Amino acid sequence: MRDRFTLFLRPASLALRVTTLVGIAMTVVFLVFNWISVRSLERHFAEMDQDELGVVSASVIRALGEVHSGADETALYHAVRGHHGVYYYVADAAGNTLYAAAGGPDLSRLVAHNDPVDLAGKREMTIWQEDGKFYRGTAVRVEGNAKGGGRTYVVAVAMNIGAHLAFLGSFRRMQWWAASIVMSIAILVAWLAVQWGHHPIRRTNAEIRKISSSKLDLRLNPADVPIELEELVASFNDMLARIEDGFVRLANFSADIAHELRTPVTNLTTQTEVALGQPRSAGEYREVLYSNLEELGRMSRMISDMLFLAQTENDRGNLRLTDVDLGELVKGVFEYFEAWAEDRRVSLQLLGLAGPVRADREMLLRALSNLVSNAIRHTPLDAAVTVKLVQDMSITTVTIENPGERIPAEVLPRLFNRFYRVDPSRQRKDAGAGLGLAIVKSIVEAHGGFVQVRSDDNSTIFTIVLPSPRGRDAV
């Protein structure tokens, strides 16, 4: 059911779209062209007929003059020699028929229905059907002059236009046929063009198929595809890069976990085995259990931290955003670490002001607390850790500065890596599992910000940059 439903909702194929559009365009073009050519043919025939009827009516009028002058009584009968399919009719002003050609249409009706004009050819001519034949004709009033003896006549001329109409008809039929054939060919060509045009897509697809999880380093070459597909290929490559990055990180993550857990597990195993190796006093057993408990506590903290990291990095939509007062947050952190810092003879100071930022309070607190504890830990005696808040339209910056030794430049970028410790030898007692800064980074990035570190001979400065609420709204 659902399949059928999606079938209907699925966008029409590209081939169908292009072919349909070409078909519609061709039809419109043909209809316009057809209309124009038929119209101009009709006009051409009308002009021809008009000329001929003009000549005919002139001859009739001349003949009338001859009849009147008595030169030739029969002039009217053969006034129109040599014109085939042409008929004429002459009446006097009173409406009495003076002459009516045999075999033609009843021209007296034409005279009766149309008010005769003064000269032929200066008006639209009438087309009518009579006895299954088509005629075009007009009626003309001839004012008597000296030549005509002062009398007024009405002359009607008409011609059979059946041949013209037959020609037009066959012209139309021929045009329809030609158009159908041409259009069929055009649509076929369009379809072929689409297929041909899609060839690069199919080829790209075949290339994409080759990319398996073990070959994530493969990239498509944007120069190999038509320009229209270049952007698609570039986006695909970007996506691939992100996937590869994630994949590599995941692999490293698993390796890290295994590696980091190996040490404490080895410790625990050794300790327990040795303890059980020979009978001991209750006090000694208790000692071993306490020691195990501490080790396990560390492991459990590390696991929680790694889970937290995995969650923050994979599920960035999970922030519970509220307006967070950074100053208040930093003060809270200071309050927490105050005694500890005092113990180490390190003082804490807060400079600057910042309005509220949109953030997950709990997470930001964690990030700040990690950075501040880190700073305190690396500050020499009788020195101060300084936290500075700066806010402008687009960003809010928190810098955490502590005096202390220079951190080598080549180490700086690795500080935010998981499990990275500047000094691997002192990894246990004081420093944590090496996840603190990785957690800071993931929290700040989950908030759409970034974190930086720089270090010189006098001090080390960590900077958290967060988008300000107003800046974010503008995006």
Next chain:
Amino acid sequence: MKLLVVEDESKMADYVRQGLMEAGFIVDLARNGLDGHMMAMNERYDLIILDVMLSGMDGWRILQAMRASGVQVPVLFLTARSSVDDRVRGLELGADDYLTKPFAFSELLARVRTLLRRGNAPTHHDRIQIADLELDLARRRATRAGRRINLTNKEFALLELLARRRSEVLPRSLIASQIWDMNFASDTNVIDVAIRRLRAKIDDDFEPKLIQTVRGMGYTLDIPDEG
């Protein structure tokens, strides 16, 4: 106090039961979801500790069924996943608290006691006295052996927490969360420093020493056992 533990991981279940029993509770244990559901519906407990991932019937459904039939006993649920969704879901279904595995037993015990206390009318004493230590909660003053002791706000809060939960082992994480609102594990010894300072003020010059370190677990305040 009678507790029900619904947990299908047998080693963990056994130790949780033992630990809770040794802490003075009566503990029933259900080793799968269906038993847990039946026991939760048919017996009266003061608190239920419910694992989310269970065979037979998961913790969510047990919780749902209980709340649907009006069983209002406090529920603490245990989850191996710490995703926000899980937490929100549990709390929406009417759980009272949660703990993410791995957790420390002392943490579990502390939470259990908190939940049980929440049910009863909180003991709102104005004064707490332990040995010759006296806390005037209204005026936020502490005296030991009649001598006034100057404490900072946080020090007093810490002392009050320990005193209110006399003889309970309070894990460092619980102290950090209750006193400083830091709800995450820190790899610093901030709590130890704070306790040391508090000790310097209320214990160093006096006997008996009231604040005790429970190694690997946390701190407790009580009159030490004789011997």
